[in-house]
Amino acid sequence: MAGDSRFPDVNTDVSEKNEEAEIVVNVGGVRQVFYGDNLNQYPETRLAELVNCLSGGYDSIFSLCDDYDPGKREFYFDRDPDAFKCIIDVYYFGEIHMKKGICPICFKNEMEFWKVDLKFLDDCCKTHLSEKKEELEEIARRVQLILDDLGVDASENRWKRCQKYIWKFMEKPESSYPARVIAVLSFLFILISSIVMCVGTIPDLQVIDPEGNRMEHPTLDSIETACIGWFTMEYVLRLISSPNKLYFALSFMNIVDVLAILPFYVSLILTHLGAKLMELSNVQQAVQALRIMRIARIFKLARHSSGLQTLTYALKRSFKELGLLLMYLAVGIFVFSALGYTMEQSHPETLFKSIPQSFWWAIITMTTVGYGDIYPKTTLGKLNAAISFLCGVIAIALPIHPIINNFVRYYNKQRVLETAAKHELELMELNSAEGKAASTKSEPEDFVREGKEGSFCSSRLKVSHSDTFIHLLSEQKHYRTRLQSCK
Known part of the structure; x- marks a missing residue:
């Protein structure tokens, strides 16, 4: 290959300083020009290695990229260009933000490919990444539970099988x-x-x-x-x-x-x-x-009842909002009960005997219940009561919206996870069917021996052309997964 006229000697420009080197990177059809002084800020990244790989020959070059044009000094990569546009921000701003619509897991895989550390990812984007990881783990857990239910371990004794049943x-x-x-x-x-x-x-x-x-x-x-x-x-x-x-x-x-x-x-x-x-x-x-x-x-x-379970989870996730609600009410109860007691002392038939007793009046007034067993009789007392129940309505209404959002978000999430788990099982059945067809042609004896171990799932699951796959259930690492097309 060294003598091929199409590939001039890549060692001719070795004397050029890396800081002044210019390379062209083509990612999914999007061309970007980079300079060595920017890329060498992070020498362990893949782009920085491209600047320094020219002296290592074509073996070194093609170990880093998918293709290379020596005439244009252009490196080609079959990767996601949208994710790449976000990743190169680390060379200019020192931090990375994901664009809206990009799957966090896929973006993490892209960062690993370009050898950019996750510490450069902004905290807000790390939150999305952790949420997506939790969803994947939950889907994998549900799929594994279903597979455990479908599977029968022949090594288990009769009592274990009966216990599982x-x-x-x-x-x-x-x-x-x-x-x-x-x-x-x-x-x-x-x-x-x-x-x-x-x-x-x-x-x-x-x-x-x-x-x-x-x-x-x-x-x-x-x-x-x-x-x-x-x-x-x-x-x-x-x-x-x-x-x-x-x-x-x-x-x-x-x-x-x-x-x-x-x-x-x-x-x-x-x-x-x-x-x-x-x-x-x-x-x-x-x-x-x-x-x-x-x-x-x-x-x-x-x-x-899944509805009651969803409500319980929503309340657990809304402790902060509920705490704010109780704090608002507690402050209002103390203030308005003290004002009510003070304003009603001038009336000879006052029902406000003490501030602790006025707490009850403040509670039922701010919550707009109003039993009527204790009520103000003076003009200032009535004005205080009007202000108290207006403040109570506002204090109660403010945290309600986040609580409702938590309920709706969790309910929708559970439906999505349930659907995703079914798609994972359908894909596993599809892969099993394809593997069965391939093994039947090439190694029928091996398939018969191995098919006995996995026949429990293929006989119970439906076939679907889904692009879903959870790599948490596999020992191998897959980069092209369903999460590439997450919405």
């Missing part, structure tokens, strides 16, 4: 039709139990015991016992089949399940054994207090 049966309604029926039954039992708890407090439906005390109707008590039996069986089966029992026991929703079941058994123990240890009246008071705890079972609905 019970876990899918109780925890994943989408896995089969019987599991969906169990989820619907659990939902109905929660509703029935909640209705029985409310109906049991109606005096006309209560009965009188031998001591003259009112108690729930025996029929309602029997329905309550049946519901508790269902909840108990459900919790025990889920606990036995749980892969991580410690995590299961400490989970918030499972603690709610225990709180919904425990009062029944504690009341039963106190009713039969407590009379021997304490007075009957104390036992009845304790039983009544425990029965009130049955309201905790209404939170079990969150297990079967």
